[in-house]
Each structure stands twice: as structure tokens, then as C-alpha cells.
Amino acid sequence: MMSEIDPAFGLVVESIANFPDGLAILDAAGTIVVANETYRLINPLVEPWAGSDGAGDRDEVGIVEIEGEERWYRVVERHTRSGGVLRHIVDISEQKRREADLVTSQMRLREAIESLEEGFALFDASDRLVMVNSRYRAIFSTIPDIIKPGVPFEHLIRVAAERQQNVESLESPEKWVRERMQTHRAAEGIFEHHFSDGRWIMVTERKTADGHTIGTYSDITALKRREEHLRATVDNIAEAILVLDADLKISALNRSALAMFSTESDRATATERLRSFVAEHLSAQLAQHSFAEPMVLEHTTAAGKAIEVRPSAMPDGGFVVTFSDVTARKAAAEREHQSQKLEALGHLAGGVAHEFNNLLTAIGGFAKMAVRRPELSEFVRDCLDEIITASDRAANLTRQMLTFGRKQPLDTRVVDPVEIVRGLDRMLRTLVPETIELAFDIDDSGACVAVDPSQLSQAILNLVLNARDAMPDGGKLTVGLRLSSAPATAATSEKGLQGKPCVALFVSDDGTGIDANVIPHLFEPFFTTKEQGKGTGLGLSVVYSIVERSGGIIDIETELGRGTTFSIYLPITAGETEDDRPFHALSRGNDERVIVVEDEPGVRNLAYAALTQLGYHCFKAVDGADAMKLLDRLREPPDLLLTDIVMPGRNGYQVAAEFAARYPALKVVYMSGYADRAGDSEGPAAPFLPKPFSPEQLVAVIRAVLDGAEIPRLTPPLLAAG
């Protein structure tokens, strides 16, 4: 039956039909008045858990399976006053999925924060704790009871300070809390906590856009320990180390750098001095990256030392600069240079003296013969007297030159120095004028030293003559002896005398004193401050040479106008004083066959004579070619080849190689006047005997090599060739 439809109802029906969700209006009996297509499709599916029973309003959510897919529906039912029911079924699957996703992602976030290696904390804009992870709890193990959401940050740190969590807070907890609050409120900050239990925690704090504070906390104790170890290592390096950043600002320095640039190791002073040092000496060089050669600078440090500066570039554009104190090295090089100079002069002097003595024999000899003639005119006699005086003076000079030129201890014996000084008493008194009071200050300890007695006498004599000449108007001259240790100087440590008991032999005067800039030249031959004709300039160099060869050192104390004391320190030798020792008693030969190859007749014959005299069967060759002839003539294998290295034609190495090829068991000893020849061996490796040597040294070495025994140390020492 058709009835007239109310246009408004028609509008409702149409709207319901077009509504995207399921929608239906039921009457009181539950019969559908109007429903859309969606409702008719879905309602049967939700009926099992949301059936309309007319009992009242309902709002339920449930799952429905449609074609194997689970979907969420919300069923809302409202009863009208007229007894009708409005049922609304809406698909909320999407919303449900989003909700689930959100929960999952929140859980993941929580897990992520939880799994952080660092401690994590979130504080809200009013500094109250929102959340932490368990690593945070582990780090802040002194305050586990108060780590709860909502607790103010200030309370956390105040309690931590009370419980002495931080080393930094021990001294003034209140001040630390104040400062910590400031850093917490800053936009961001990275700083370190040093915990009382030894741990180091690095804290990073950042503000979020909404004013929250995120803190992360890393335990950097292991890192700190490594850093401390590294720092201790760097601090204990003797070289000063300076690290500069790319702008040449000092970013690190070690303790040696502090000490080098400030005598009080005061960081501020040292840093300031280093800063100006870098600006003054390094900046230009570093800018050009030109540091192939280290620089040596003097008088730039606090103590005025000589330093060697070595910069090197770092990957970050900065530089590491090391400073080595080369004061001692420079001084040693200086001394080495000085002693080489003296040695060279010594060689020269020895050679010159030989020629001079021949000339002086003739000059002085003829003059002395001539002056005996009674018929001489007074003029000629005066002339001859002058010649004799001059030649005597020259003879004395050559004698001193020879003493200086000698490199080997000549006749070293164990003696009591007291006897030597006492033995000089009378002679010294004749040399010193009455205006000078000569005193002896002798501590008769009985300690012995190993010296050549006549050489030591010569040294004392020279010092006394110098002292005398330093007091032209008279004064007091003291010759003394006492037990003492050598002063702590570089020379002392070079000679190995530090801490060793020594006999100090001193000669002091209260004369003019010595100018400081003259002291370095004092021991140079021909250096003299005396007037022309009054001194040879050899006296002190002879003293130096004697003391040097006796293994002692000389010390000078002087003050201008107050006087000078020269002290000779000689190491005390254990043992009884000795008389002349038998000539090479231990080095005798037993008809061993020794071949001497040497182009210099003096050396060749000396070696030949020494070896033959002591029972060796010796063969001589004048050069390499001669040695080859000898090699062919030999009927029995030789035991040892002693060969010069530098010779015309075949050199010593070649000679040795040829001999060794024929007689592999042959022992070899090289000799040369050039110590550096030891390095460029082309022949068999063998001991090296530096020239000049004494007959005793020669036979001692030959004996030791033949016996396969340890080779005696010579001065200069033996070097192994090859």
C-alpha cells in the first residue's frame, strides 16, 4: 500500500542512505524503520556482541572478520524518548591501528632509551624529572631512592652533594649546587663529574624546543685513566712538548715545557713565555711549513739554556713542537772539539820537537863549544852566551812540546802523591822569590794514585810557576793535598769520577786572578797572558795533557784581584806503591810467526824489534807488494798478520784478505794512525790498533789476539774493524 511520504522523512532516509557509516533507525520492537546499505551489510556481523536488545544505550567496540581480515567496529545505540532506537556502526580499524602504532613506537622509544650505553634523563621545563633509563640509575648510584618522576633537579643534586657523590662538591657543596643549577639551565653544556668513588662521568645537557632538558651521562673513567697515563707519560718525557692548534694557540704542554720556560714551574709564567716564544721564533717558520732542520736557539728559556726546537705538523693543521735541552751536548761537543784541537796540536808538536832537537843540538852544542875558546873577543863571547841562553830556552820549549804531544801514559806507577809534593819542596823554594810566602798544606792520608811521578812533578812545577807569575808584588802561594771528591762538572762525569774518592792536589795564589773570558783558552798550547818572552804558553797545556792522561780532571777557581786555585783531582788507586815493572813480563812470545806489514820504517822497525826481543818470530814487509812476495816465500803458516791500513799500492785490508785466503786460521791485527779507518773495512774483521802505540801496548795486543783473550783497552780505545 502506497502512502504519502513526508518530504522531511524522505530527506532523512536519503541522508541515511548516503551516510558512510552503518546507520539505522529502529522502532521500539526492534524492527528497522530505515537503514542504509552499510548497516544491512555490517549489522549481522556485529550482532553476536552488539545485538540490539532494547535494554538501553550502548557503546561497544568489537572485532569482526570480513573476508579473512580483522576489522574493528564501534556500535553506538541511542534510545529516543519515543521508544525508537538509533544504531550507528562505524569502522574504527584505522583509528585502532594508529593507536596500536603509537603504543608500539612509544615502547620502542622507551626500549631505545633503555638500551643506551649512556645514562639518559629528561627534565621538563620546570626542571622536574620526567624519565630516566636504568643506566642513569646505575651511574647515580648514591641517590637511587630519590630518582622518581616529578622530583626537582635541584633536589637530586642537593642530595647528591650531601652524600658526597662528587669530588668537586666536597669543598663547598652549596657553591657547587649553585653552579650546577646554572649549567643545567644553560642552553647546552658538556662537562665532567669526578665522583668520589673514582669514576669520571661526562655530562651532556641540551634544551629541547619546548624547554625540556635532555641529559646524557657517559662513564669515561677508562678514558680518563688512559688520558692520565698518557699525560703522565708525556710529562715524564725529558723533552719539552708543546701542542699548538692551527691558529698557533697553545693547546697542551708537558711538565718539561713548564720547567724549561719557568724556573718555578709556574704554569701561567711558562705559558706566557711560551706564547711569546712561539710568536717570536716559530710563527713565521710554522706558517711556511719549513721545518726540515731543527733550530738551535740559545738563551731563550728561563735558565738560559741552549735548546733544540723541532716542530712537526699535525693532521688537524696544528703542530707539535719539541724542545730538547742541548746545553750539555753543546758543551760536550765544544770540549770534544777542544780536545781534538789539542790532540792535533800535540801530534804537530811531537813532530816539530824531533826536528828542533836536532837543530838545537847543533846550535847550542856549537855555541857551547865555541864559548870555551879563551881567545874570543868579549863581543863574540856575549853573542855566544845569548845563543846558548836562547837555545836552552828553546830546548826547554821542545821538551814541553814533547810532553804535550805524548798521548800514552809513559811510566804510570802507583805512588803516594805526598812523596811527590815533598820531593819538590826544595826545588820550588829556589823558584819562588822571597816576596812570596810558600806554604804546604798537606793532608797525609796515605792514599795512592796511578800517575807518572815525573809528569806529575812537572805539572805541579808548571802550576807553581804560573802562581808565582800571578803575584809580581808578592803574596802567598799554597801547594796542598787532601782527600776530596771531584766537583760535579761535565768533565768529572765524562771521566767517570763522580762520587769516587780522589786526591785533590791544589796550587793556589792570592794574585791577579784570571779573567772569565780567558778561562776557555787556558789550556791551549801557546796561549799565554804573560808578557812577551816571559812565558811559552805551554805550561798549562802540559798540565792539561798530564792530568788528562792520568785519568784526572783540573778545576779552576779564580776571582779577579783575589787569586786563583788550580786543583788536580786524581782517582785514588787501591794497592801498594810500586817500583819499575818488568818489561812486558806477561806478553812474551813463544816463537809465534808474526808478519809485520808497514811502510813507515820507524813503526815497522819498532814493531819488529819489540816482537823479536820478546821471543816472537817476526817477518817484515815494507808494503803490500812486498807482503805478497813474503806470502809466496813462507814455508810454514804464519800465526798473525800485523798490517798498516793506509799504504801505497795494496792497502792493509787487501793484504789481509790475500793472506786469509791462503791461511784461513791466520789472526789479523790492523794498525793505523787514522782512527776513522776502522769503519771502512774491506778485509777480514779484526782488531784495530790505533797509532801511535807503545811497544808494551803492541805486544799486549798481539799476545791477547794470539791467545784469543780479551784485548786490553788502550787509550784511545781499540775499535773492532768490519
Next chain:
Amino acid sequence: MPNILVIDDNASVRKAITLMLESDGHSVIGAKDGADGMRAFLDATPDLVICDIIMPDKDGIEIIREMHRTRPDVKIMAMTGGGRFPNLDFLKMARAFGATDALSKPIDPDELVARVDACLAG
């Protein structure tokens, strides 16, 4: 009859020593090297030889050794002015090879004469 043989490669030294010894009444013959010296030693049969040590060709040590072997009764004095080796070692060597005395140059006439006289007397 020359009683002293002086061997030195330096003519001035040879002449000076000769003069010193002759003024003391000795007769002297000079030789400029080992070979020359050995000839004179054998021909002239001196009572005393004064021999320099550092010389070209044959050195004094060798000469002294040879002479001492040939005629141990002849007195020998060695002398040297030093050089690359210390005097003492040479003179010690010379004594070891038969020299009765050793002189250091430069030679003083009075000392020479005294030592020579002592040597010939001893």
C-alpha cells in the same frame, strides 16, 4: 885510532857531537846511516857507539841490536829527540837491545862528556 863512532843522519848533529867529544880528547868517527855505521863499526872497532834512533832506512834500534850481537863488549849509547813516539819508549827499547845508556836531544856538551866518560869507565 878513533874510539867513538857517532851515527846520526843529521850532519850538524854529527859534527856538533864530534866537536864536543874531540874537545874532551876523544877521537871520533861519524856515520850518516846504518850501513855506513856498520861498516865503520867493523873496520874501526870503536870502544863506544853513539847512535841516533829515528833515521831513514835502518833505525837505531835495529843498528844497536845488530852491533850488540856482533860485539857485545862494545858500549853503545842511544839518543833521540823524540817524535811520534815517546822518548822513553825508544830509549827503553834501546836499553833492552843492548844500549848501556840513553841520551835525550838536544845534547849538552858537558852532560855528553860526563856520560861518555862514565860509560867508557864502567
